[in-house]
Amino acid sequence: MDAYDIFKKLTKGLTFKKKVLNIKNEPHVDNIQPVNKAEEIDPKSEEVDSADDELSIKSEPEDSEPEDNDNHSDDDLQLVEGVKIGEKKRKKKRKEVTEDLQKKLDLEEQNRFRNEHGIKAVGRHVPAALRDFTDLVQRYNVSQSLVDTVKECGYEEPTPVQRQAVPCMLEDRQIYACAPTGSGKTAAFLIPVLHALGAPQGGPRALVLCPTRELAHQIHRELLRLSAASELRCTVLRNLKESKIKERETTIRKSDIVISTPNRLCYLLNQDNVNINLSKVKWVIIDEADKLFEGSPEQASDFRQQMEQVLAACAGRQRRVAMFSATHTPAVARWCRRHMRGLINLTVGHRNTATNLVDQQLMFCGSEAGKLVAFRQLVQEGLKPPVLVFVQSKDRAKQLFKELIYDGIHVDVIHADRTQAQRDNVVRSFRVGRIWVLICTELMGRGIDFRGVNLVINYDFPPSAISYVHSIASVLKQSGCEVPSYALSLPQNRNKRKRLATHAPRRDQISTVLTKPDKKKKKQS
Ligand SMILES: Nc1ncnc2c1ncn2[C@@H]1O[C@H](COP(=O)(O)OP(=O)(O)OP(=O)(O)O)[C@@H](O)[C@H]1O
Numbered sequence: 001m002d003a004y005d006i007f008k009k010l011t012k013g014l015t016f017k018k019k020v021l022n023i024k025n026e027p028h029v030d031n032i033q034p035v036n037k038a039e040e041i042d043p044k045s046e047e048v049d050s051a052d053d054e055l056s057i058k059s060e061p062e063d064s065e066p067e068d069n070d071n072h073s074d075d076d077l078q079l080v081e082g083v084k085i086g087e088k089k090r091k092k093k094r095k096e097v098t099e100d101l102q103k104k105l106d107l108e109e110q111n112r113f114r115n116e117h118g119i120k121a122v123g124r125h126v127p128a129a130l131r132d133f134t135d136l137v138q139r140y141n142v143s144q145s146l147v148d149t150v151k152e153c154g155y156e157e158p159t160p161v162q163r164q165a166v167p168c169m170l171e172d173r174q175i176y177a178c179a180p181t182g183s184g185k186t187a188a189f190l191i192p193v194l195h196a197l198g199a200p201q202g203g204p205r206a207l208v209l210c211p212t213r214e215l216a217h218q219i220h221r222e223l224l225r226l227s228a229a230s231e232l233r234c235t236v237l238r239n240l241k242e243s244k245i246k247e248r249e250t251t252i253r254k255s256d257i258v259i260s261t262p263n264r265l266c267y268l269l270n271q272d273n274v275n276i277n278l279s280k281v282k283w284v285i286i287d288e289a290d291k292l293f294e295g296s297p298e299q300a301s302d303f304r305q306q307m308e309q310v311l312a313a314c315a316g317r318q319r320r321v322a323m324f325s326a327t328h329t330p331a332v333a334r335w336c337r338r339h340m341r342g343l344i345n346l347t348v349g350h351r352n353t354a355t356n357l358v359d360q361q362l363m364f365c366g367s368e369a370g371k372l373v374a375f376r377q378l379v380q381e382g383l384k385p386p387v388l389v390f391v392q393s394k395d396r397a398k399q400l401f402k403e404l405i406y407d408g409i410h411v412d413v414i415h416a417d418r419t420q421a422q423r424d425n426v427v428r429s430f431r432v433g434r435i436w437v438l439i440c441t442e443l444m445g446r447g448i449d450f451r452g453v454n455l456v457i458n459y460d461f462p463p464s465a466i467s468y469v470h471s472i473a474s475v476l477k478q479s480g481c482e483v484p485s486y487a488l489s490l491p492q493n494r495n496k497r498k499r500l501a502t503h504a505p506r507r508d509q510i511s512t513v514l515t516k517p518d519k520k521k522k523k524q525s
Pocket residue numbers: 154155156157158159162179180181182183184185186187325326446447448449
């Protein structure tokens with residue numbers, strides 16, 4: 001019996017740990033780097049020492065083989081599995097890198113597309129801009145009939161504000177969108193609202209608030225066109241005579257979309273005998289938001305209170321707000337930040353710049369009286385109607401009208417003191433060309449879609465423009481117009497600028513009847 005047989009007898013029924021067996025059987029043990037304990041083993045020392053350390057004694061059936069094949073196959077499996085895990089990880093990592101790269105490329109492409117269309121969007125996870133109206137069907141399941149109606153309105157391509165505002169609203173994101181006058185803001189909010197409401201349910205689910213009745217009617221006209229294929233009921237909140245209140249209440253209770261000025265809506269909500277449920281309202285749209293927030297501090301604060309009341313009434317969880325405006329104002333931006341979660345700010349073109357499709361000129365008139373002289377001169381040189389003239393207040397609108405009525409030009413005026421029927425009549429006559437020159441206050445005329453107007457005269461420089469005359473000059477410059485040097489050399493007075501931003505300047509009367517010059521007023525004109 002040799003040493004091997006003795007060892008075999010002694011160790012009968014015992015098994016060696018796999019690692020030890022491996023080491024023993026492994027001719028190049030010292031080359032195995034990653035094996036933990038193997039690194040500590042002195043290859044010159046006797047295997048038995050190592051075996052002592054590594055032996056695990058467990059009882060085995062008598063006939064068991066000292067080398068357990070199963071153990072080997074386990075080892076292999078582990079090895080194979082190890083490789084598999086590594087590969088999986090690598091594949092996952094590779095996939096992640098590819099996805100990241102694709103995301104970055106997509107984002108870059110989206111930004112390039114936005115830049116191309118003058119769109120700036122700031123906010124978290126801004127949805128991609130629309131390439132085409134047909135995108136709406138694929139991306140948002142918008143009904144084909146709505147898309148067809150949009151096309152039937154003659155809208156082949158979305159305008160820039162529509163490209164970005166529509167997908168945002170379709171993803172239920174609250175937005176503050178600023179885009180120039182005439183850039184298609186109305187359809188930008190009506191398309192997603194029409195999609196969101198779907199079929200009629202009875203009871204308001206969307207509110208559109210805007211500063212004037214004229215604008216409300218204009219939005220309504222656009223809404224009727226775009227909702228031609230739907231059964232939704234839309235209404236403009238009309239005058240609220242005592243005798244009509246109950247009738248209005250009934251109409252609103254049956255309507256899906258209500259368009260109103262904030263004043264009227266709040267007046268109706270505040271009536272004791274009126275019960276209107278706005279809890280199902282999904283969208284509150286504020287059009288011409290800048291106009292609603294500006295004005296005297298009292299007006300602005302009235303509007304804020306009205307907004308609070310409206311939002312409190314539209315208390316449903318799903319309620320969203322979208323603001324649309326031609327200019328970007330800090331007051332609106334602040335309100336949005338405070339009241340609109342997950343806000344996306346959209347700007348089309350440069351903020352507060354004039355459109356470069358319009359030629360603009362500054363005309364230096366010297367004094368208040370000089371403006372009338374300059375105006376008459378323009379008429380003598382031959383005005384090409386239709387002409388819109390903006391003045392600062394209804395009193396000044398009346399004064400200018402009184403001056404021009406006998407000048408042989410077909411002129412009329414709209415201001416808050418005229419009845420609704422009178423205003424509608426005047427706007428209609430202006431549209432069909434019976435009136436050549438229409439005088440209006442900025443608030444009245446703002447937002448009304450007067451197509452084909454040939455000339456707009458800002459008879460009274462808008463107060464906000466006076467206060468920022470330097471920026472106005474740069475606005476003109478940016479839109480490629482000539483800027484007279486005096487406009488650039490006007491002194492900047494911070495206090496005056498601040499005051500003018502909230503208070504319209506006092507001006508002399510518009511009149512050719514001579515009055516005593518008032519030094520203080522003259523300075524301001
Ligand atoms: N995608 C479009 N393609 C062609 N025309 C359009 C498109 N969208 C809107 N319009 C038309 O452009 C005109 C101006 O649109 P809209 O009155 O909505 O502009 P707006 O941005 O609201 O202007 P404002 O600031 O004066 O209210 C309208 O006559 C409207 O029918």
